[in-house]
Amino acid sequence: MTCRDDILAVARILARQSADGTFSSQEVVAALRARGTTHLDTTIRRHVASEMCRNAVGANAGKFHDLERVERGRFRLIEAAPKANL
Template sequence: MTCRDDILAVARELSHVHPSGTFSTQNILQVMRLRKTRHSDAEIRRHISTYMCANAVGPHAAQFQDLERVSRGLYKLL
């Protein structure tokens, strides 16, 4: 599975835990570490904050419209 696939799987699980459906980057990292991910923390963070975030800015931003940043380090699924 790709880094994006792994993040989405964890995000779906975490979004059900919190009433507002939000989760933090740290939450994602913790679960992925427990599952012995092959992806580095930096790669996971980059995917969440840049590639997968619909409201990210920058040259490689929002390649996928998977997440929305609702506050610093806090996201929800779209």
């Protein structure tokens, strides 16, 4: 699995466990560490805060629209909108 796949898997769990559906990048790192990930902490944080975050700013920001920053250090999973039957 890719780093992104691993993050999405734990993000779904963390979002369900949180009262407001949000989580921090550190919670994602800790959850992946508990699963025995081989990804570096910095790689995980970069994916969460930049590459997977649709409202991030920077060179690789918003590459994937999986997460949304809702406040400093807190993110929410963006589920894909259901496809319309045409």
